[in-house]
Amino acid sequence: MAEEVLFASYTTLRGRSEAIYTEQRSKFIAFAIPVDSEAAAMEEVQNFRKRYYDARHVCWAYRIGKEVPVERLNDDGEPSSTAGKPILGQMLSYGLTDLLIVVVRYFGGVKLGTSGLIVAYRTAAEEAIKAGDMVEVTLYSHYRLFFPFDLINPVMILLRQYEAETLLSDADLEGHIWEVKVPNSRAKEFEEALTVLYQLKAKRLAN
Structure with missing residues (x-):
């Protein structure tokens, strides 16, 4: 039996969770969904796009895997790195994997600026994580x-x-x-x- 580094556990959410964050009349609806493959994550993304077809943006990020997680993100028309990156950042901050976070934005008529968007997407993602039940999987x-x-x-x-x-x-x-x-x-x-x-x-x- 070849010697190798074995990861003892990983942390994810036990089930789906969601949260709503409002800033300058823009509504950010965040969803955290446990997923175990990129295909499953993208299927969820497509479902959210269909469900919230009238939203201005449907931004997302996922992190899948234990040893070397695969990470992908999408700003969906928001300025570069103002949506997907802060969403992914919250997963990294909480040490989570096998997770997709989608943040749906309904524009409220007031532009938030680059820093305002980063804060809004980061906060919405964090609230969705906090609304969930984190679990360590052996x-x-x-x-x-x-x-x-x-x-x-x-x-x-x-x-x-x-x-x-x-x-x-x-x-x-x-x-x-x-x-x-x-x-x-x-x-x-x-x-x-x-x-x-x-x-x-x-x-x-x-x-």
């Missing part, structure tokens, strides 16, 4: 274990020690075949412990 490594029947007690002790969860329990004529998951925070120690048990074979699976 990441796991998955393994398939092969071991003889008489080794079951030592294996069970090992699994308890490293907070492993059994996902699949099977057997053939030679012994047990189990699939388990271990928190990434314990995975390196777990892999080292696997080598101690004679006749136990382990294969790390792709997550």
Whole structure:
């Protein structure tokens, strides 16, 4: 099993949330939506564009992934870097990923200027985040274990020690075949412990 850096967890929102911010009669309606792919994020964006077809701007940003998150943003006609960038900045500030934030603006007749727009979009995005329920999600490594029947007690002790969860329990004529998951925070120690048990074979699976 090749050594690699494993991220133990990531933070996102448990569910959708929204907030409204008003500045100089312009209304900024912000939505925070958990997403797990770029395709899902863009589908949400298109749905908001259809739903709020009469709005002046539908600006957005998303951040997806754990190790090296993919980040995209769009000012949707607002001056460059006055909308998408401050929206993304709030996700970075709160350490969030797997999240899309859309801010819909209804123009109130008063121009806010570059600094005013940045503050408005940043505040709207932050209010949507605060309205949600932030949750830390534990990441796991998955393994398939092969071991003889008489080794079951030592294996069970090992699994308890490293907070492993059994996902699949099977057997053939030679012994047990189990699939388990271990928190990434314990995975390196777990892999080292696997080598101690004679006749136990382990294969790390792709997550």
